Amino acid sequence: MKARVHVMLKNGVLDPQGEAVRHALGSLGFDGVEGVRQGKVIELDLADGTTEDTINEMCEKLLANTVIESYRVEVL
Template sequence: MKARVHVMLKDGVLDPQGEAVRHALGALGFEGIRGVRQGKVIELDLADGTGEDTVREMCDKLLANTVIESYRIEML
């Protein structure tokens, strides 16, 4: 069983990496980009029977900084 966790900065939190990507894309000639938000994807290979509640606990304790980040879990 696998789980995929998508972690992104919450709206309103400054994203310096996203801003750097937006600036670099503009320097490469790409136009019309108003903003970029950068996040991370974490794939977990889980033992059978590991539920979404356990993955949520992992996110809350380690995988996401819930003060400034939100996350979404996909059970695969």
């Protein structure tokens, strides 16, 4: 089975990477870019029968820093 985990910085946490992208898009002539947030997406190829609880545990323990990041699990 496959799962996809999205990890984004929580709202209110400064995102310098996203800010750099926003600035670079402006420099390239793309107008109207009001905000950019950059996060990670992790695609997991797991043994069949892995539960969503296990995937959440992986996120809590390793994939996301839950102090500043939120995550979303999508089982494909």
